[in-house]
Amino acid sequence: MPVLAPGESLSPRHPPRRDPSDGPPLCAVEPAGLTAGQAAAWAESLPLSARFQLGPVVTEGQLAFLARHGFAVFDRVASFEEVDTILAEVDRIEAELLAAGCTTVNGVPVWFGLDPDGRDYLFRMGFTSTYSEWLSRFVRDDRFDPIRRLIGDNARIGEREKDGVVFNRYVRDARSIRPGLAWHTDALRDVFYNWRMPGPMLNVGLHFDRIRPSDGGLRLLPGTHTQGVASTLFRKIHFVTQRPDPAELAVETWPGDLTVHDGRMWHRVEAAPVSGWPSLRRSMYVPYVCDTWHPKDENSPTPLYLRAFDLVMKARRARALRQSATRSK
Numbered sequence: 045m046p047v048l049a050p051g052e053s054l055s056p057r058h059p060p061r062r063d064p065s066d067g068p069p070l071c072a073v074e075p076a077g078l079t080a081g082q083a084a085a086w087a088e089s090l091p092l093s094a095r096f097q098l099g100p101v102v103t104e105g106q107l108a109f110l111a112r113h114g115f116a117v118f119d120r121v122a123s124f125e126e127v128d129t130i131l132a133e134v135d136r137i138e139a140e141l142l143a144a145g146c147t148t149v150n151g152v153p154v155w156f157g158l159d160p161d162g163r164d165y166l167f168r169m170g171f172t173s174t175y176s177e178w179l180s181r182f183v184r185d186d187r188f189d190p191i192r193r194l195i196g197d198n199a200r201i202g203e204r205e206k207d208g209v210v211f212n213r214y215v216r217d218a219r220s221i222r223p224g225l226a227w228h229t230d231a232l233r234d235v236f237y238n239w240r241m242p243g244p245m246l247n248v249g250l251h252f253d254r255i256r257p258s259d260g261g262l263r264l265l266p267g268t269h270t271q272g273v274a275s276t277l278f279r280k281i282h283f284v285t286q287r288p289d290p291a292e293l294a295v296e297t298w299p300g301d302l303t304v305h306d307g308r309m310w311h312r313v314e315a316a317p318v319s320g321w322p323s324l325r326r327s328m329y330v331p332y333v334c335d336t337w338h339p340k341d342e343n344s345p346t347p348l349y350l351r352a353f354d355l356v357m358k359a360r361r362a363r364a365l366r367q368s369a370t371r372s373k
């Protein structure tokens with residue numbers, strides 16, 4: 045078990061803000077022995093801000109909430125020490141990638157920009173757990189097994205498949221390459237190729253920062269995971285529309301929270317209203333895969349959808365470097 049005693053944890057460069065007087069609300073407590081119908085009624089009675097405890101199984105009520113709204117938040121699944129250790133491991137990996145001049149990992153671009161201090165800063169990378177034995181053990185820990193079974197009894201963690209374990213850092217600053225992310229669904233590719241909606245696409249994310257709705261962060265349009273092709277294609281312009289939606293939900297997080305959201309729903313990341321280090325928000329997405337085993341390696345090509353983003357990120361980085369050069373003159 046990768047649970048760390050206080051003395052064993054590592055210290056990240058930027059620990060999350062932790063305020064003992066600002067704990068999360070209590071988790072929704074499900075009455076025992078509900079039938080499927082009762083569980084659905086119980087889930088329907090909960091506010092969208094409901095938080096759940098992750099136990100040895102995902103309960104009927106939790107499943108009903110996820111089926112109805114397309115997402116669920118599980119309370120602080122990673123401990124204080126694990127959150128710090130993951131963030132510190134990413135600091136170490138960032139230094140390793142920089143020293144090696146690494147620009148892609150297994151075909152997935154590594155996005156470096158500048159931080160608020162003007163230093164090279166990792167904004168996104170894939171296959172993170174392949175750089176850390178400890179992180180690899182953490183993502184495979186037994187506590188996540190009920191989440192794995194949500195995707196499928198034969199689902200596995202694709203540490204070397206798809207984009208692997210993706211680590212995101214969002215920071216807002218004049219030179220930031222990635223302050224937020226516009227509205228999108230993850231179903232666009234399937235709709236494009238097959239002209240029909242794919243089955244559930246559950247995204248499993250860990251959140252490392254205390255994010256209030258006023259801090260920006262993950263925004264979802266609850267219930268849109270069951271939308272059709274037309275709404276997926278035309279309700280918003282993928283990766284362009286930024287405007288808040290009156291029906292959107294701000295997902296509030298405490299360090300260590302785990303979220304499951306169905307990628308078929310509209311979602312985005314709202315940039316923080318402040319700039320500099322107080323705007324920092326970090327998340328990590330763990331891929332669960334049921335398809336045939338397709339591991340990637342250093343010869344794997346960059347997926348088409350990432351190539352376009354990579355050009356944008358490179359252009360933003362070049363602009364940030366020019367701004368820095370102008371500032372230091």
Ligand SMILES: [Fe+2]
Nearest residue numbers: 229230307311
């Ligand atoms: Fe997404």
